[in-house]
Amino acid sequence: MLRFGTAIAGGLLVLNSYVADWFFAGRIDALAIDLSAIAGALILGLPILWSAVKDLLRGKVYMNELVALAILASFAIHDFRTAGTVAFLMLLTIAIEQRTAIGAEASIEALVRLTPRQARRLRADGSEEMVDALELRVGDLCRLRPGENFPVDGIIANGATTVNQASITGESLPVDKAAGAEVYAGTQNLTGMVDIRVNRVGRDTTLGKVRDLIVAAEGSRLPIMRMIDRYVGFYTPTVLTLAALVWFFTRDLNRVIAVLVISCPCALIIATPSAMIAALSAAARLGLLIKDISLIELAARIRAVVFDKTGTLTEGVLEVVKLHPGPGVELANLLAAATAAEAHSNHPAAAALRRLAEQAGVTWSDPDEYEEVPGKGVRARSGADTLRVGRASWLGECGLRTDGVEAPPEDGEHGGMSVVYVARNDQVLGWIGMRDKIRPAARAALDELRELGVRRLCMVTGDNPAAARLVADKLGVTDLHAGCLPQEKVAVVNELKRRGDVVAVIGDGVNDAPALAAGDIGVAMGAIGSDVAVQSASVALMNNDLRRLPFLIKLSRRTQALMNQNLILGLLVIVGGLYLSTIGIITPVYAALLHCVGTILIVFNSARLVRAGEELDAAPPPA
Numbered sequence: 001m002l003r004f005g006t007a008i009a010g011g012l013l014v015l016n017s018y019v020a021d022w023f024f025a026g027r028i029d030a031l032a033i034d035l036s037a038i039a040g041a042l043i044l045g046l047p048i049l050w051s052a053v054k055d056l057l058r059g060k061v062y063m064n065e066l067v068a069l070a071i072l073a074s075f076a077i078h079d080f081r082t083a084g085t086v087a088f089l090m091l092l093t094i095a096i097e098q099r100t101a102i103g104a105e106a107s108i109e110a111l112v113r114l115t116p117r118q119a120r121r122l123r124a125d126g127s128e129e130m131v132d133a134l135e136l137r138v139g140d141l142c143r144l145r146p147g148e149n150f151p152v153d154g155i156i157a158n159g160a161t162t163v164n165q166a167s168i169t170g171e172s173l174p175v176d177k178a179a180g181a182e183v184y185a186g187t188q189n190l191t192g193m194v195d196i197r198v199n200r201v202g203r204d205t206t207l208g209k210v211r212d213l214i215v216a217a218e219g220s221r222l223p224i225m226r227m228i229d230r231y232v233g234f235y236t237p238t239v240l241t242l243a244a245l246v247w248f249f250t251r252d253l254n255r256v257i258a259v260l261v262i263s264c265p266c267a268l269i270i271a272t273p274s275a276m277i278a279a280l281s282a283a284a285r286l287g288l289l290i291k292d293i294s295l296i297e298l299a300a301r302i303r304a305v306v307f308d309k310t311g312t313l314t315e316g317v318l319e320v321v322k323l324h325p326g327p328g329v330e331l332a333n334l335l336a337a338a339t340a341a342e343a344h345s346n347h348p349a350a351a352a353l354r355r356l357a358e359q360a361g362v363t364w365s366d367p368d369e370y371e372e373v374p375g376k377g378v379r380a381r382s383g384a385d386t387l388r389v390g391r392a393s394w395l396g397e398c399g400l401r402t403d404g405v406e407a408p409p410e411d412g413e414h415g416g417m418s419v420v421y422v423a424r425n426d427q428v429l430g431w432i433g434m435r436d437k438i439r440p441a442a443r444a445a446l447d448e449l450r451e452l453g454v455r456r457l458c459m460v461t462g463d464n465p466a467a468a469r470l471v472a473d474k475l476g477v478t479d480l481h482a483g484c485l486p487q488e489k490v491a492v493v494n495e496l497k498r499r500g501d502v503v504a505v506i507g508d509g510v511n512d513a514p515a516l517a518a519g520d521i522g523v524a525m526g527a528i529g530s531d532v533a534v535q536s537a538s539v540a541l542m543n544n545d546l547r548r549l550p551f552l553i554k555l556s557r558r559t560q561a562l563m564n565q566n567l568i569l570g571l572l573v574i575v576g577g578l579y580l581s582t583i584g585i586i587t588p589v590y591a592a593l594l595h596c597v598g599t600i601l602i603v604f605n606s607a608r609l610v611r612a613g614e615e616l617d618a619a620p621p622p623a
Contacts, residue, residue: 044084155182252584279559300559462483487514508524
């Protein structure tokens with residue numbers, strides 16, 4: 001802001017000198033006219049000269065040195081208006097570049113502003129006290145009124161409301177929340193007064209993780225950006241050599257100044273970052289958070305996508321569709337044993353069992369010990385009993401036989417259900433069948449991926465083959481790997497990579513963490529509130545709309561196209577300007593103007609990306 005104010009003040013003095021020379025020459029003393037130009041040129045030029053000196057003291061050579069030499073040369077030939085005009089246009093260009101370069105920082109500041117600085121903490125007697133939000137601790141109870149933003153992540157303890165989560169998930173529709181629902185820092189309480197129990201504060205909140213992702217993305221660099229950094233040290237000496245040759249052959253200092261001005265590589269330097277920042281902004285608006293901007297470049301080359309089934313292609317909300325107890329076992333006993341074993345699990349199957357038990361009025365006791373065996377089942381101890389819930393093959397590994405209680409082909413796993421077997425001590429009590437629901441946007445997303453040239457769409461799941469085949473057939477997926485353990489999912493991903501494909505892995509970010517890490521790009525579905533999702537995946541999708549994946553590929557390709565356009569435009573401005581300056585067609589002022597116009601055109605060209613994906617905001621997922 002200070003630099004912008006300096007540019008305006010100095011620019012007005014230089015403009016005053018031009019106006020006086022054009023309209024009042026002969027009536028106003030020439031020295032007075034020059035003094036206005038000198039004052040403006042000094043105000044505008046000193047910041048650039050000081051920056052150039054600091055660069056030289058650090059042993060670095062950037063574009064500031066070229067501009068500083070042009071300004072000094074203009075002073076040497078007493079062309080103060082040219083010195084002021086060049087400095088003004090260059091300051092304006094630098095301000096535009098810096099404004100673009102700090103786009104990610106502006107996003108961070110906007111996120112910080114979403115979180116209130118104060119909160120209403122409830123005392124033990126039920127009275128309210130206003131405290132600094134940073135003073136809140138896990139377990140505190142806070143009260144939110146309609147229209148206020150949540151200061152922390154928490155669980156609703158009392159009340160019900162509607163919450164606008166667009167700042168985190170990118171979803172345009174508000175979400176209804178009741179007691180027991182989780183809310184997130186930075187989201188807006190719309191309709192009701194609620195009390196929330198704090199469970200995450202500060203950088204541990206979902207908003208804090210989003211902020212860290214933006215910081216990480218801002219700090220990362222594309223290969224082409226690193227290449228420009230590598231060669232910028234050779235650029236200035238080359239330009240100075242060219243300027244010396246122009247002086248040697250023409251003895252025209254104006255041409256030398258024009259060469260120095262037009263050679264400033266602002267347009268070239270800003271070509272890539274401006275496009276990347278616009279792309280990051282568009283992605284973040286839709287709840288697509290990218291850790292490393294190099295992934296935007298990589299996404300354009302995705303040729304294989306590996307999907308998890310449960311919670312990714314399907315909604316992950318299983319429903320119990322059949323209970324099959326063994327001989328002499330009551331339905332209630334089968335359900336109670338299964339629910340007790342799964343009481344501490346977050347798996348969708350465990351949630352389905354708990355829902356059914358509550359609806360049926362079946363009670364269960366929480367286990368004294370609990371252990372989850374990845375990809376196989378759970379083992380729990382309740383009193384003197386050992387409970388197991390999982391695959392038939394796993395129970396066989398534990399020495400238990402499922403003879404007599406196995407699901408028949410037409411009604412069990414071969415009928416498209418996910419089947420788990422329940423055992424107490426040495427007795428297999430029976431099996432429970434469940435089914436899942438396909439996400440509304442899944443088919444449309446997969447069709448769009450095929451249109452974008454993705455050759456292989458794979459579904460890799462730990463579910464049984466029949467249930468997986470049912471989903472695969474409905475979605476048109478031909479490459480199916482069912483019954484996979486976590487390490488087998490990783491093997492599938494590695495095999496695709498060995499074939500030379502760029503592989504994206506889409507999962508829920510918890511059960512699929514190894515596969516997400518193994519892919520070239522790992523996308524965690526529904527990452528809101530999930531620590532594992534943010535850590536294991538390279539892209540965090542804060543909602544569950546699969547259409548964001550083809551959007552990521554299209555955004556990547558558009559970004560690459562815009563970067564190429566920007567680089568070509570930047571090169572044309574510099575090379576064309578050098579030619580015109582060398583042969584004396586353009587003056588230093590017009591060289592500075594051409595330089596400024598080129599930079600502005602690049603910024604506006606990149607800004608077209610900011611509105612990418614607006615059609616996803618407007619259209620709900622297809623049924």
